[in-house]
Structures are given as structure tokens and as C-alpha cells.
Amino acid sequence: MTFTESPRTPHLKIAIVGGGYVGLVTAAGLASHGHKVTVMEVEEGRLKELEAGRLPIREPGLEALWSKAVEGGLRVAHPKEGGYRAAELMIVCVGTPTREDGTQDLAHIKGAAADIGEGLRDSHGYAVVAIKSTVLPGTTEGVVRPILERASGRRAGPDFGLAAVPEFLAQGSAVQDFLHPNRIVIGGLDKASAEVLLRAFAKLPGPRMVTDLGTAEMIKYASNAFLASRISLTNEIANLCKAQGLDTLQVLEAVGMDDRIGPKFLRPGVGFGGSCFAKDVQALTARATSIGVIPRMLRATIEVNEDQPLRLVGLLDQKLGGVKGRRIALLGLAFKPGTDDIRESRGLVIASLLRRAGAHVVAFDPEAVPSARAASPDLEYASDARKCLAGAEACVIATEWPEFSRLRNEFGAMKRPLVVDGRRGLDPVGLGIEYVGLCW
Ligand code: UDX
Numbered sequence: 001m002t003f004t005e006s007p008r009t010p011h012l013k014i015a016i017v018g019g020g021y022v023g024l025v026t027a028a029g030l031a032s033h034g035h036k037v038t039v040m041e042v043e044e045g046r047l048k049e050l051e052a053g054r055l056p057i058r059e060p061g062l063e064a065l066w067s068k069a070v071e072g073g074l075r076v077a078h079p080k081e082g083g084y085r086a087a088e089l090m091i092v093c094v095g096t097p098t099r100e101d102g103t104q105d106l107a108h109i110k111g112a113a114a115d116i117g118e119g120l121r122d123s124h125g126y127a128v129v130a131i132k133s134t135v136l137p138g139t140t141e142g143v144v145r146p147i148l149e150r151a152s153g154r155r156a157g158p159d160f161g162l163a164a165v166p167e168f169l170a171q172g173s174a175v176q177d178f179l180h181p182n183r184i185v186i187g188g189l190d191k192a193s194a195e196v197l198l199r200a201f202a203k204l205p206g207p208r209m210v211t212d213l214g215t216a217e218m219i220k221y222a223s224n225a226f227l228a229s230r231i232s233l234t235n236e237i238a239n240l241c242k243a244q245g246l247d248t249l250q251v252l253e254a255v256g257m258d259d260r261i262g263p264k265f266l267r268p269g270v271g272f273g274g275s276c277f278a279k280d281v282q283a284l285t286a287r288a289t290s291i292g293v294i295p296r297m298l299r300a301t302i303e304v305n306e307d308q309p310l311r312l313v314g315l316l317d318q319k320l321g322g323v324k325g326r327r328i329a330l331l332g333l334a335f336k337p338g339t340d341d342i343r344e345s346r347g348l349v350i351a352s353l354l355r356r357a358g359a360h361v362v363a364f365d366p367e368a369v370p371s372a373r374a375a376s377p378d379l380e381y382a383s384d385a386r387k388c389l390a391g392a393e394a395c396v397i398a399t400e401w402p403e404f405s406r407l408r409n410e411f412g413a414m415k416r417p418l419v420v421d422g423r424r425g426l427d428p429v430g431l432g433i434e435y436v437g438l439c440w
Helices: 021-032 044-051 062-071 107-122 139-152 174-179 191-200 213-243 248-256 277-290 296-320 346-356 369-375 385-389 409-413
Strands: 013-017 036-040 075-077 089-092 128-131 161-164 184-188 208-211 327-331 360-364 394-397 418-421 434-437
Touching (some): 013 021, 013 107, 021 036, 021 062, 044 075, 062 174, 089 107, 107 128, 107 139, 128 191, 139 161, 139 213, 161 191, 184 191, 184 213, 191 208, 208 213, 213 248, 213 296, 277 296, 296 346, 327 346, 327 385, 346 360, 346 369, 360 369, 385 409
Parallel strands (some): 013 036, 013 089, 036 075, 128 161, 184 208, 327 360, 327 394, 394 418, 418 434
Antiparallel strands (some): 161 184
16 A cells, blocks of 8 residues: 555545535534545536635534644645645545435536546555545445446556545534444455544544445444434334323433433424435335345334424414315424425425315415525515414414514414414413424
8 A cells, every 4th residue: 555645644635525514514524634635526606606605505613624624734626636646535526316216316426436436546645535425335436446447547556545424413513423323344455445534533532343335335324224213213113102192201301211212202292304314215215126135124213204394384274164265384494403494394294284175374484484485486485484474374383483482462363273283392381372283
């Protein structure tokens, strides 16, 4: 193995491929540990924003970490500028969206691999290509490796290293999750590849697990499948409690006190949204089916999740004696509080179910109205919670923003103060409202 610097030199020249959510957090985090980081971004608009010092995402702590990194020499560049030649480690953080049929679209991964391969052709030292994007087992070896070898004319192993380093960041706590990981998983083609990643992450706390490429790729899917299925099981238990007139919250609290189970991720409600859980469970389901393994739990996880918004609309329909023609205030469009991300938003699913049933929906979210408007331009949006609630015959809470828990007199402006809460977003005591919890 030939390092461009001595292996004892702690700092590496790192290219982060993709200036999206994972890429920017990873770049700022690694730069804060002293590595020389360049973010490679192909999309001109985003590149210009980043060059001008503007971050396209909002994440607690990121702006401060980013400014410090820029002061310390972090750069942003287009891949065609030739930055890959100098890098000792390239970490690929591009998107892997899902196609209609549930399979993964690897176009960005393939494009990045081709660009990196060209860079490797001209470079002299040993460098490692690490895939951080979520990819199904076998992708780094079977898809990325041949593209790199073809484009570079060099061989993975002796000439350059290959690794899979899955990401476990959650939105809203991404910087903390990066700096204080539960574990660092490094899938290496060989020992030399893994060692470069161990150096890159040397200053992070927490246990390291070194695996082969496919195992590391699978760990990400297995983790997200566990978390998503836990939410669906929580929701099924909660539905069952409510149907029997039992205290759902006490049941879940007691269940969480068992230290084999633990208290996290036991929040019942309208189901999971976001960019990872549904996409990853669907991709794993498609993989299972394609290799002859019946994905019963994975399918049920998605089915329960898709049922929760239907249950909510059913409850509303029953309380109102039909939703047709009724004005319904929808509070919450972001897939969770603290973000303007509306991917797989339960709020938007509820809006579309209600509108299909003939309801007049008016929606509000403290952050996500612009992104929701771009995705659903026909939906009616209010500029604040009071206007959203005014004249409504019912209100639905689809995201547990702290702002909503502080609403008081605003409910007085409703035609009927009926609140169907899909997220435990309110403590109804003393509000003078007719409160209905989705599954508690
Ligand atoms: C998730 C994983 O947590 C992260 O490790 C992975 O890398 C990406 O996917 P994220 O999508 O940012 O992160 O959010 P998370 O906080 O996990 O919540 C996802 C969804 O599940 C949200 O819609 C949330 O409201 C819902 N959820 C979460 C529940 O309904 N109940 C819970 O108990 C927990």
C-alpha cells in the first residue's frame, strides 16, 4: 500500500462526492477533525450556493461547523475540475432514489463512480473510494467496482481501495449523530481499504465494526427495517389498545421499561415519513422477492404504515358524520418537527385522502409550506395556525411541532373545536376542545 503521506499522518485529503444532506454534514464533521476536505457537487445551482457560503439545508449546529470548516480550508468544487486526482479518500454521498417498481435508481452512483474512475486514472498514489449512499448489498462490489476499474484502467485492491460506510444520521440531530455515533460500520474490500477509513474516523468516539462490503451495506437496511417495523408494531399495539378502551400510553411506557426493549421509538401515531424508512423497506422488500425470500414482516411494516392515515380519516369521518364539504384544518406537513422536508409526509397523505373524500382542507406548517406548495400546488395553505383553524369544523395534527402544543385561544375560532391528533401533539387539558387521539 502506498500512501501519499505517511500512514501515521492523521489527516487525509478527502473528497466528499455530493453536496446533499449527508455529504454536507459528513464534510463539515470530517473537516472539524482536521482533514482537508473538498465537496464535489455536479449541480451548478447548488454548487454556486455553496460557493457563496449558503447552505441548502438547515440542520442544528451545521452552520457553525460549516463556517469553521470553510475558514479552515474546506472547499467546494465541480468534479470535472480534477479534484479527485489529489484525494486519498473519496466518500460518495449521492442520492439513491426509488423507482416506481421499488427498485433503486443508481444513476447518480454510476455517474459519480465514472468521474472518480477518471480521476484515479491520473492519480499516482493509493486512494480509497467509499460508498456512504444507501445501496443494496452487492452494489459496491458489483456495480461501483467495475465502473471504477473501467474508467481508471486500474484494479480495485492493489491499485485503489473500496469501502462501504453506511450512514445513520437522523434529520434534526445529524451533526450530533455524526460527531457522537452509536457505532461506525466500515465495510472494506480488504484491510488496506478499511484502514484508511479508520484513519478518517479516528477522532470519532464509539465502537468500530469492520466487515466485508455487502455486510456493511446490509447493516443500514437491517437497522432501518428494525426501526420502521418497531414503529408499525407500536402502532398496531396502540390501535389494539384504543379499540379495547385501554390506556395505550401506559401500555407502551411499561413495555419500554423492559431493558430488552427500551423506551425509544415507541411513539404511536400516524406512521413514519421521511426519506429513509419507506424507501429502504421497499427496496429491501423488492430485493427479498427477487431472491426468493418472502418478506412478510417488511410488507406488514409498510401496510400498517399506510393504514394509519386511513384510520385517521375514518375517525374524522365518523366524528363529523362525513367529511364531504367540511372545512378541515390540517396542522403539520413536515415529516417530523424541526425540518421543512415533506418526503413521505403523513400530512400530505392525509390531505389527499380528505380531499378525495370531498373535504375542504386548509393546511399550515411552521416551516414546510413552501416545500409542500411546490409538491402540492392545489392544496390551500394558511399563513398561520390561527387562520388555518378559523371556521374549521375539525382540526388534524399530523406533525408534533412544539408551536402547536402552545395553541390556546386559536381553537376558539373553529366552527367546531374537534381535534383529531395523529401525533400526540397536544395536551388537551384546559383547552376546551373535543380531543380525539388517533390510537390512544
Ligand atoms: C431515519 C433514521 O432514524 C436514521 O438512522 C436513518 O439514517 C434515516 O432515517 P429520519 O428519517 O431523519 O431518520 O427521522 P426519524 O427521527 O427516525 O423519524 C422518521 C419517521 O418516523 C418520522 O416521520 C417520525 O415521526 C416517525 N416516528 C419515529 C414515529 O412515528 N414514531 C417513533 O417512535 C419514532
